Amino acid sequence: MSKFLNSILGAAASSIVLSTAAIAQDDTIKVGVLHSLSGTMAISETTLKDTVLMLIEEQNAKGGVMGKQLEAVVVDPASDWPLFAEKARELITVSDVDVIFGCWTSVSRKSVLPVIEELNGLLFYPVQYEGEESSKNVFYTGAAPNQQAIPATDYFLEELGVEKFALLGTDYVYPRTTNNILESYLKDKGIPAEDIFVNYTPFGHSDWSKIVSDVVALGADGKKVGVISTINGDANIGFYKELAAQGISADDIPVVAFSVGEEELSGLDTTNLVGHLAAWNYFQSADTPENEEFITAWKAFAGEERVTNDPMEATYIGFNMWVQAVEAAGTTDADPVIDAVVGQTFPNLTGGTAEMLPNHHLSKPVLIGEIMEDGQFDIVSETDPVPGDAWTDFLPESAVLESDWKELGCGMYNTETKTCVQMKSNY
Structure with missing residues (x-):
């Protein structure tokens, strides 16, 4: 077979391979x-x-x-x-x-x-x-906050009798905005500003001794203190270890976390965390x-x-x-x-x-679970399905906004001015 024919056949074969790919x-x-x-x-x-x-x-x-x-x-x-x-x-x-x-x-x-x-x-x-x-x-x-943060706060107020709130979060947009909403909500519920302690720490924060001591001091007058945690990532490890080190149980100061689930608990000794809470829409322990x-x-x-x-x-x-x-x-x-x-x-x-x-x-649905020794959650509260709100009712500037991509074709529709406005960039 000639070199010319070989080259033709080779090219054809290559073409077939490329076409197949x-x-x-x-x-x-x-x-x-x-x-x-x-x-x-x-x-x-x-x-x-x-x-x-x-x-x-x-x-x-x-x-x-x-x-x-x-x-x-x-x-x-x-x-x-x-x-x-x-x-x-x-x-x-x-x-x-x-x-x-x-x-x-x-x-x-x-x-x-x-x-x-x-x-x-x-x-x-x-x-x-x-x-x-x-x-x-x-x-x-x-x-959204109305499917987690607000119901968890209601649980603290109505079921646990919490009177003072420590809002502890990692320093970025989610904790800051969530806590801004919760501060407004708590004040609407009659909680004085001086009974709300807010603190932010960087990602990966590890030294929690002073912050936990400040939370303990919040209850020096005998009022019930609860922690709402928007701490994210591996900083949770140090936070929960410090609670245990200072001998704080869920009976003393309950913590409800929004970013701690089964995966995060799998790397922790949960012995001293029993009774602390998390609010989610799902737990592995759900029996279905x-x-x-x-x-x-x-x-x-x-x-x-x-x-x-x-x-x-x-x-x-x-x-x-x-x-x-x-x-x-x-x-x-x-x-x-x-x-x-x-x-x-x-x-x-x-x-x-x-x-x-x-x-x-x-x-x-909104579920609240108590941490068990095996790192799973005992579901203590569950609601019917709650529609997620893009814009909260608890901030005045957001309460007038509606998102509807089907009928209005707009994610930020002002119900007072009847206009669609551009979503503000905060990134």
């Missing part, structure tokens, strides 16, 4: 996974990366989406907030993903938000947050067939020692709603999928059904 690429739908796998937030976010991988594996076993297999594109923004924006841009423009599941802290979401909006991407955000935001390009599957099936699948995928938690359920609901919306829209293009996500329903893991509302928030 192109076809294979066309037959996959790329899913971006934007969670910290290193740094201070890895303690919480690594599990959510694993959750998305499990859900993709399960969906592919069912035949994928629209007959195509899903392909995960995982990046590590390394608990570096500006890097979240860079990685989001890379996922959309270089990796060509159709959707991103990611972020934990609000500062990381705020970093990503302008990129997602500029490139008309799609982000499913799975963690409780401070509200005061509604983007066409984001679906908020974690709790759906939850039992999810836990079994998770342990088979990730290992028997692994636990489940609330942001995992939010990821699970959001992922399945996205799958349903893509199938309904018949495309992965952002605009038709965004329209199709609104109104989607999917069974949650605690019983009942989650629904995606026109404000891009879910309806979710």
Whole structure:
């Protein structure tokens, strides 16, 4: 055979290989996974990366989406907030993903938000947050303040008789905005300003001795003190250790946490934490067939020692709603999928059904759990599903705002002026 013929055949073979690769690429739908796998937030976010991988594996076993297999594109923004924006841009423009599941802290979401909006991407955000935001390009599957912070505060007031409040948070937008809402709410409930202690610490903070002592001193007059904690990441380890070191039990000063779940407790000695609380929309201890099936699948995928938690359920609901919306829209293009996500329903893991509302928030039940010695939660309070509010009723400037992407096509509609205004940038 001549060299010329060999070269022709070789080129043809190469062309076939390239064409096959192109076809294979066309037959996959790329899913971006934007969670910290290193740094201070890895303690919480690594599990959510694993959750998305499990859900993709399960969906592919069912035949994928629209007959195509899903392909995960995982990046590590390394608990570096500006890097979240860079990685989001890379996922959309270089990796060509159709959707991103990611972020934990609000500062990381705020970093990503302008990129997602500029490139008309799609982000499913799975963690409780401070509200005061509604983007066409984001679906908020974690709790808004009226689905976590407000009910937890009511539990302190009505069930535990708390009279003084220590609002302890990590120093970034979520704790500051949440506590701003809670301060206003508590004052409306008749709690004097001097009975509300607010303190912020940096990410990774480890020396809690003075702060815990200040909280103890708050109750020197004999009034019942409670801590509302928006402490995030591995700083929780030092905080709870200091409570134990100072001999403070849940009977003395109860703590309700908004960022501590089963995953965070799995790395702690919970002996001295029994009775302290967390407010979420899901706990692993929920006794339902759906939850039992999810836990079994998770342990088979990730290992028997692994636990489940609330942001995992939010990821699970959001992922399945996205799958349903893509199938309904018949495309992965952002605009038709965004329209199709609104109104989607999917069974949650605690019983009942989650629904995606026109404000891009879910309806979710509110659960309060007491920490048990095994690191699980005894559910002591549960509500019917509560619709998530994008804008709180407890700040005057927000009480007049409404989000409705279906009928109004607006995330920040002023009900007094009857106008749609641009969402203020605070990132």
